Structures are given as C-alpha cells and as structure tokens.
Amino acid sequence: xxxxxxxxxxxxxxxxxxxxxxxxxxxxxxxxxxxxxxxxxxxxxxxxxxxxxxxxxxxxxxxxxxxxxxxxxxxxxxxxxxxxxxxxxxxxxxxxxxxxxxxxxxxxxxxxxxxxxxxx
Amino acid sequence: xxxxxxxxxxxxxxxxxxxxxxxxxxxxxxxxxxxxxxxxxxxxxxxxxxxxxxxxxxxxxxxxxxxxxxxxxxxxxxxxxxxxxxxxxxxxxxxxxxxxxxxxxxxxxxxxxxxxxxxxxxxxxxxxxxxxxxxxxxxxxxxxxxxxxxxxxxxxxxxxxxxxxxxxxxxxxxxxxxxxxxxxxxxxxxxxxxxxxxxxxxxxxxxxxxxxxxxxxxxxxxxxxxxxxxxxxxxxxxxxxxxxxxxxxxxxxxxxxxxxxxxxxxxxxxxxxxxxxxxxxxxx
Numbered sequence: 001x002x003x004x005x006x007x008x009x010x011x012x013x014x015x016x017x018x019x020x021x022x023x024x025x026x027x028x029x030x031x032x033x034x035x036x037x038x039x040x041x042x043x044x045x046x047x048x049x050x051x052x053x054x055x056x057x058x059x060x061x062x063x064x065x066x067x068x069x070x071x072x073x074x075x076x077x078x079x080x081x082x083x084x085x086x087x088x089x090x091x092x093x094x095x096x097x098x099x100x101x102x103x104x105x106x107x108x109x110x111x112x113x114x115x116x117x118x119x120x
Numbered sequence: 121x122x123x124x125x126x127x128x129x130x131x132x133x134x135x136x137x138x139x140x141x142x143x144x145x146x147x148x149x150x151x152x153x154x155x156x157x158x159x160x161x162x163x164x165x166x167x168x169x170x171x172x173x174x175x176x177x178x179x180x181x182x183x184x185x186x187x188x189x190x191x192x193x194x195x196x197x198x199x200x201x202x203x204x205x206x207x208x209x210x211x212x213x214x215x216x217x218x219x220x221x222x223x224x225x226x227x228x229x230x231x232x233x234x235x236x237x238x239x240x241x242x243x244x245x246x247x248x249x250x251x252x253x254x255x256x257x258x259x260x261x262x263x264x265x266x267x268x269x270x271x272x273x274x275x276x277x278x279x280x281x282x283x284x285x286x287x288x289x290x291x292x293x294x295x296x297x298x299x300x301x302x303x304x305x306x307x308x309x310x311x312x313x314x315x316x317x318x319x320x321x322x323x324x325x326x327x328x329x330x331x332x333x334x335x336x337x338x339x340x341x342x343x344x345x346x347x348x349x350x351x352x353x354x355x356x357x358x359x360x361x362x363x364x365x366x367x368x369x370x371x372x373x374x375x376x377x378x379x380x381x382x383x384x385x386x387x388x389x390x391x392x393x394x395x396x397x398x399x400x401x402x403x404x
Contacts, residue, residue: 024354027266027310030317033273080354081269088270 024078036077040085043073053093055086220395224373235364235372236261237338241299241325244312249325251370256401258294258373258393261364263341265302265357266314271378273318275361278382280319282363285386287321290393292402299325301343301359303332339364365389368400 020026028036046066047055055062063070074082103109177183238251262279264272276298283296298315300306303326306314311324326332336343336359343359363376363385373392376385 024267027305027314029313030273037270078267078269078354080267080356084269084356 022078024080039072039076043069054090220391235340236366236370239335241327241331242308244308244324246308254295255370256368259297259366260294261297263299263301263359265300266306266310271361276318281382282385286389289390293393296321297323299335302357303327303329368398
C-alpha cells in the first residue's frame, strides 16, 4: 500500500469517473466537456481531411481512416454525445452548403450563428 | 473710429424724429384742439428705444459686414446644429423607448398569449421555490439539462456573462434561473455541482416530472424526453433554447436567443429595467 496504493486508487477513481461519463451515468463537468470537444474537433478534422461527411453511414471508411481520433473521441465523450455530434456534423455541413447556395442566389444573410465558436 | 461716429449718430437719431413729430401733430389737430402740454409730453421721448434698436452698430463697416453675412453667423450655425442634434437624439431615444414599451406591453393585459405563470419547484439546495419568490425582480429564465452536449453549456456561460454585466449596473435587480427539462437525472445535488461551474448565483430548479412539465408548458417551452428509456440508459433531451426575460410582476418581456451576444442581451435587459416604473424588491 502506502504511496503506491493512493496513486492506484486515485487512477481507479479517474477510470470509474471516465466510465460513468461515457455511459452517461454522471453529467460531465467543464473540464470533461472541454476534453470531449477537443477530441471531437480532432476527429472532425480527420473526417474533413478524408472527405467523409457522415461518419455513421460511412462507418467502415471512417473507422479505417481515423482510427486513433475515433478512439480518443469515444474515450473522452459520452456515447450519446458521440452519436449526437456525428449527426450534428452532417446537418451542419448540409446547412452550410444550403447557405452557400442561397447566398449565390442573392439571399440576405442574417446574423445568426449556431456554431461552437464563442462570440464576443 | 470715434470722431466720425458721434456726428453720424446724432444725424441718424434726428432723422426719424421729424416725420414722427409732424404726424403726431396732424393726428392731434384733426381730433381736437391741441393742448400744448400734451404735445410737449409726447415730444419729450417718442420712440426712443426703436431708434436705438434699429441702429445698434457702432460703425458703418460693422453694419455693412452684418448686412453682407446676413443672419448667418457662427453663433446661429452652432445653435442650428445643436438644436438639430438635440432633437435627433430625443426622437431616437423616444423611438427606442416606445419600441421597448411595445415589446414589454405585448405580453401584458387581456387577450395576450400568456408566457410564464404559477409554478412550484425545488432549487439546488432542496428549498421550495414558487413564482412568488421571483416577483419584485426581473428574472432571466433558461431551460436546459446537465447532460446537454453543446448548446446549454455555451448558453449558460453566456448567461453568466450577461448576468455579470447586468449585475454591474443594477445589482440585485435580476435573478438568473435555470430550469431543468430532465428532472429524472437532474436532482438538486446534480444541479448544484453543474451550476456551480457557471455562476455561484444561479438558481437551479427541478422537481417531479409533472411539475417540470407544467413549468415548461407555462413558459411555452418545447421539450421532449425520449420515451422508453431503460434505467441507467443515457439519452439527450430536445428543448427550446431561449432566455426568457420576465418582469417584476412575473410577466414575459422578451425572449433573448442565440443571435444576441452577452453585451447585446445585457443592454436589452438594462434598457427594459430603465423603463420599469413599478416597485422593485432588490436582493442583498
């Protein structure tokens, strides 16, 4: 036991907490959300690089191309969030494409932003 | 140039007096035979102020320059611009005030869609909170849930900034209220931990499913919890994402959305507060 015991029990606690966050047993706190969003952004960047829009539909392709990013994403985020963000990505890409199309037709843009970046 | 001015003035003063005097004589003779004392009194100081006002310039040059520039001097210009700017400001101010009044009054009175109303929930410390506890102050009400992946935490951070901005100008006049749409998982203890990361002043409300449903219905908030959730299974809740600004009487004022930055939203709230003439119950 001793010092080693404390360390191992501490990391067990961390594992337990991470597990609870993944299954949705507890609500993630600020630091956990931040970690999840970073993993998500990394995963999405990989999907962008590989030209994958829908990670749920092109599951095999996405799994092959972004193996490590996907593992991080699933490790740091609740399973529900992973699915939600994948769906959100498809909608967001469609929305941006539609907006571009409308803009090309001369539609007026309103100041409504629904992305994740913070606005001042 | 004083030397030529003096005789000039004397000449000018003398000039209009003669015709006036003869005119008076004419009038008085036609009416009745004159009594010399009356005419003398009239002659003594007839229309002295008139002549002085008419020729107020000391020199001819001065009079000429005045004549050339007409009534437009820098003083007149300044007065014109000042008055114009003042009126413009006043009209803009009144316009903004009337617009806010229209928005605020739209939810008041008879025949209006009612947003808000009586409720009974418990806060993160387990204390019962009703609509009566919110009265006397403005309240900013937001609906969400602790397992929310992206929008709620962002909006709660925004709400904290908004609250701080309002608090800086009008301390204790507004209550920041968070109502969960997921009472099954968001117990008071969960809310306490969750909200403490955003702002210590936030009031987190939860209750039974029926109480929360009644609250959401009163505020016309849409939310949907997935049906057939097994115990322990994770799920997300779909819900409306507006901040509801309620006045000190518990009436809905305005909905603030994602399009408002914290500064814009704080300005909207502070402007409504300035318009409020009713009583306030200021906290702390």
